Amino acid sequence: MLDILQAPTPPPTRPRAETWSRQLLHWSGIILVTTVWVSAALFGLYILAFYASALYQDDMTRWNQVLPRLYERNTGTATTGIGLHFAAGGIILILGSLQLIDSVRVRFPAVHRWVGRVYVAACVFAAVGGLAFILMKGTIGGSTMNVGFGLYGLLMLVAAIATYRYAVVGDMARHRAWALRLYALAIGSWLYRIEYGFWVMFTNGLGHTKTFDGWFDQFMAFFFYLPNLLVVDVFVRASRRHVAPIARIAGSLVLLAATTFLIVGTYYFTLYYWGPAIINWATGAPQGRLGQ
Numbered sequence: 001m002l003d004i005l006q007a008p009t010p011p012p013t014r015p016r017a018e019t020w021s022r023q024l025l026h027w028s029g030i031i032l033v034t035t036v037w038v039s040a041a042l043f044g045l046y047i048l049a050f051y052a053s054a055l056y057q058d059d060m061t062r063w064n065q066v067l068p069r070l071y072e073r074n075t076g077t078a079t080t081g082i083g084l085h086f087a088a089g090g091i092i093l094i095l096g097s098l099q100l101i102d103s104v105r106v107r108f109p110a111v112h113r114w115v116g117r118v119y120v121a122a123c124v125f126a127a128v129g130g131l132a133f134i135l136m137k138g139t140i141g142g143s144t145m146n147v148g149f150g151l152y153g154l155l156m157l158v159a160a161i162a163t164y165r166y167a168v169v170g171d172m173a174r175h176r177a178w179a180l181r182l183y184a185l186a187i188g189s190w191l192y193r194i195e196y197g198f199w200v201m202f203t204n205g206l207g208h209t210k211t212f213d214g215w216f217d218q219f220m221a222f223f224f225y226l227p228n229l230l231v232v233d234v235f236v237r238a239s240r241r242h243v244a245p246i247a248r249i250a251g252s253l254v255l256l257a258a259t260t261f262l263i264v265g266t267y268y269f270t271l272y273y274w275g276p277a278i279i280n281w282a283t284g285a286p287q288g289r290l291g292q
């Protein structure tokens with residue numbers, strides 16, 4: 001299924017450890033990507049349910065329940081920028097993992113191309129909308145967060161353009177590498193919430209302030225996307241070389257541990273944040289308070 005995540009095809013005769021470790025890595029990758037997809041799609045639905053329903057019901061002050069200042073009557077352009085970025089962000093999270101499914105790419109190449117165009121356009125809108133907001137109003141956390149989020153937006157823009165460009169010129173190896181970088185960046189926004197959730201749960205919010213300028217907040221302004229890019233680069237390099245079965249087994253265990261971590265995070269976020277907002281939206285009930 002997800003052969004974008006796999007090493008090149010092995011020779012026909014190989015020892016059992018070789019076959020077994022390849023299978024284990026393959027399935028660990030599939031389980032991780034499926035978990036990311038379900039969890040990121042829930043976050044995407046939450047964004048659309050919570051922010052779009054406030055717009056639809058003409059109750060824009062609800063945008064300020066999680067972070068203050070997102071909506072202000074007198075800063076129309078910045079509000080439009082962040083609104084555009086919410087809509088695009090929701091679309092990215094719902095569509096993203098679909099592009100990694102090998103059977104869709106091979107059997108329905110037109111679907112892959114069209115979803116790809118929408119996905120790349122949504123990434124550009126999310127980045128441009130977020131960057132416009134930073135330039136006009138700045139982030140809640142001040143200069144470190146401005147730099148961290150600004151760099152995040154720029155990298156997403158570069159990765160989106162490179163992914164599209166290499167697909168158009170038919171350089172599939174580079175297209176794949178950039179598509180994985182774009183995916184790793186796009187899920188960063190969702191990972192940011194999950195990582196904060198765990199940090200608050202285990203440390204009671206050490207180094208985090210309401211204005212996002214504590215030492216942990218400053219660290220997190222970069223930590224939600226730079227390690228992801230590093231993981232993709234290690235992965236892309238490793239898949240080009242021959243790797244010993246033991247290294248593959250170790251890699252699989254890391255992927256399975258990450259999956260467990262994400263399942264626990266998704267469970268709590270769905271229970272307390274995303275689930276209630278999605279259910280209220282689906283049933284037409286009023287949205288409650290969701291403060292941090």
Ligand code: HEM
Binds near residue numbers: 090126149190
């Ligand atoms: C998949 C992509 C993205 C999604 C799903 C997303 C989602 C969100 C959401 C939901 C919020 C509102 C706060 C909350 O409810 O937690 C937010 C705020 C924000 N996002 Fe994004 N975002 C994405 C990408 C980006 C990018 C690429 C940038 C970079 C420029 C960015 C910059 C911002 C900024 C500056 C804020 C406001 C922070 C503040 O109030 O200080 N986002 N984003």
